[in-house]
Amino acid sequence: MKEDIKYSEPVHVNMMKDEDRELKADEETLDLNKPGKKEGWQSHWPLLTALAVLLVMLILEYGFSYQPPFPVNLLIFSIAFLLAGYNVLGMAWRKVRHFDFFNEFFLMSVATLGAFSIGSYSEGVAVMVFYSIGEWFQDTAVNNAKKSIKALLDIRPDKVTVIRDGKTSVTDPKEIKLNEIIQVKAGEKVALDGELYSDTAAFNTAALTGESQPDTKRKGETVLAGMINLDKVSEVQVKALFKDSKLSKILEMVQDATTRKSQTQLFISRFAKIYTPIVFGLALLVCFAPYFFTDPYNFHQWFYRALVFLVISCPCALVVSIPLGYFGGIGLASRNGILFKGSNFLDVMTTINTVIMDKTGTLTKGVFKVQKVVTQDFDEKELIRIAAAIESSSTHPIAKAVVAYARQASGNLKSNNIEEISGHGLKGTVDGKAVLAGNTKLLQKFKIAYPSEIDKLVDTVVIVAVNDTYAGYLTIADEIKDDAKQAIDKMHALNIQTIMLSGDKQAVVDKVAKLLGVDKAFGDLLPDGKVEKVQTFKNEGSRIAFVGDGVNDAPVVALADAGIAMGGLGSDATIETADIVIQNDQPSKITAAIRIGKITKWIVWQNISIAMIVKVTVLALGAGGLANLWEAVIADVGVALLAILNAVRIQKMKVE
Known part of the structure; x- marks a missing residue:
């Protein structure tokens, strides 16, 4: 059963200044209607100043073995600390006012203030500076993701x-x-x-x-x-x-797609809520538990290790890079003419093993065309002109196909006395000649002999008789889309079963299925018959994507694990019901949607794995006294930047 996840008002991903973001940290999504943070060094001069002060103080201390006296030293580092961390401290304070203690802002504030309390000024400033630099990169990456999607959206003229x-x-x-x-x-x-x-x-x-x-x-x-x-x-x-x-x-x-989260995003949001308080608890244990097991107990040493533990445990690499990865997937799909209505459907597409498709409008163009003209003792061009002349008074799609084909030959003849014989065809006069144009029943009705092989033809046939004598016939068929065969081949390459459902007669469906190499094909189906077939395959355990374009496809699209609509010519009902919309009606985009889902999920899980492995390793080293605050902050910021760069990579990838 497909999950329909609903969310509240979209919340801007900007970490520092959005009031909603502070109270709903687990609902990160792109609000494309809100501006992002200002970019460029001008908006980050406090952080850059703090970085410059830190570098100067470190050069003095380690390069020239000079350290200013205590009050001056504390004052300089305090100014740098406030310049780098006033946003983080402010956010932590606002969260504390709402009794939210378990978040990355409070965690960083405790760790850095703790470092100051034990005299590790340079390390406390370094933690705040590099954490804020990491936030800067995160904001930049998110803004770029927003620009990538908004570039697609910013195409409506305002005049x-x-x-x-x-x-x-x-x-x-x-x-x-x-x-x-x-x-x-x-x-x-x-x-x-x-x-x-x-x-x-x-x-x-x-x-x-x-x-x-x-x-x-x-x-x-x-x-x-x-x-x-x-x-x-x-x-x-x-x-x-x-x-x-x-x-x-x-x-x-x-816009709505960015508010619907994948299972991975929901898992990480829930995980962060549990993970952060556990980390605080473990940090307290690291600090105080050794009192009962070591002699002598050095509070300064174990408090420092607890601070290292807090810094490296910050979950920002996961909290930011994962939704950013899904934003990238949605952006990549959009640039390829595919709209995912939620990042959850990126995950769903990775599980699909069966693709069920409608025929008309999905694998075929939904436009009837003359395929072949066969005559008997009659000029072919003349037959086409006569057929078009009599069919020109009809609005039937088959009649339109004949008329359109005749335009390519030469001008039409004039017709009169046209009479429609229901279920059979047309009777009339063309250029003074009595003409019949219709199916085999029409000629049988007027007792006109015709070749018996016509009864065995699969395509729709328009038989023409002139002056009570059989003259020839035209076969009419729906044209197969240029990339339909390529689409089926690509699905087979991914070990995906292909099935075609259609309301057309079984003989026509079998012919199209054979030409394309579709695994199974079912014809003569009404809308409820399609629903029944899809339900049967679901009951057998198949993970199904259904692709359709007509109003009668909407119920089946809703039933499938992933409903895909052909958005160019597709009905509004099907597009509204679908989870994914292919804008250019190309069936080859089906496999592109699957590949984009797999690319996104693979990179997201790369980020999760890298972040967890590095964090667990450095947490263990910090608790054992083998990692200091410098190494902790470098590891934390490094993992965050690596995860962000990996997530941004999605937007630049080629699907084919």
Whole structure:
């Protein structure tokens, strides 16, 4: 059963200055609507000043064997300490006011003030300086992650040129009404969803689909907000309000994705709540337990070891780098035209062993095209023109396919007296000739003989008879997507079982399955039949991802462990229900989603393993007196930086 995890208002990951963050440290997520911390040395001059003071004092002490007298020494280090740690101390105090003692800020404050209390001024300042430097790097990494995702989102124009009463005016996209005409200049982004009103135009769709290749649109074809006009000035007729555009929904999906946590993130949040108080307890034991076992008992020595224990135990490497890793995974997916609606689904995709797909619109283009023309004692071009002439009065998808195919041959002929015979086809006159165009039942009805092999054809057939004589036929079929075979091969390479479900007749489904190499295929299915099949495979223990695009796919998408919607042409109901949306309708992106999930999980667990191994090792060394505060802070900051750099690496990876 898929887990639907709900969270409160998104909380900014900035560690130092967000009031909500202090009270909800376990709910770290990217709020893309809030600005991050200011970057650059100007905003960190107190920390840099403290670092400079520390370095000067260390050079004097160890390079020239000079140490200022006691009051001066304490004053200099105290100033450096406050410059480096005023944010940490302030955060610790605010948390204490809410009776929250077990957190990294309080832990660091206790450790550094403790170092001052025993005269280890330079070490106390060093702990605070390097901890704050680690926080700086963490903030920078988080801001970069935010920028990476926000770059995807920051593609909606805030102004649009609208044509009203023959005049153009610039206005807010939110004020545009349905069916108004907007003008898009070359290089401009389309602000609202609509249909191309101009004859033709080329668009860059990379922001929406991840595809860099230009997409040429013709009059009446769909144009989406976020596309960039690469051609001359073009006009678009608006078909969706600003708030209802696919782009607006995409922005909401990405924003919401950062609030839904993976099981790993939830585990680490719970772990940190238990881990930190245990560490405080162990530090107290390190300090006071030796009193009962050693003689003489040196309080200064064991107190110092307890401080080392506290410093190295800080869980910040885990608390920050893990959500950062998942943010990176969501960002990587977004750049590849895949939207994960939560980091939990990145984990789910790593467990999938069966991918069940709808046929029409998922593996095929959902557009009927003429595949073959066969004639008998009749000119092929003439047959096409006659068929198109009689079919031009019908709105059926098959009729449209014939008419579209005829445009490529030559101009259509004129037809009249067209009569539709329900369930059979059309009857009429073309250029003075009596014409029939339809299925085998139509010719049987008028007792016209035709070749028997036509009855065995799998594809949809339009048979044409002219003046009561069989003339030939056209086969019509849904075209397979260019990368469908590649997608199936990639899934097999990952040892994933592939299954196809469709409402089409079994013969058509079997033909497509054979061409693509799909493992199992089931046809003649109504929506409840698809649900039944998916439930059967789930009951057998399969971890299922279902991929679909139609309204009738929504129930199955919801039932699967991971529901994937084709977002370019897919229905709004399916996109809303799905956990993952493929924006460019390419089935090859299914394996890309699986790979992104595995990449993310692998790096996240690398960070967990590295952090825990180093921390446990140095904790043991600190308790045994083999590590001092310097080594503790270097190990802590070093592990944090290593984990952050590893997490940031996700955003730069190539999926294929």
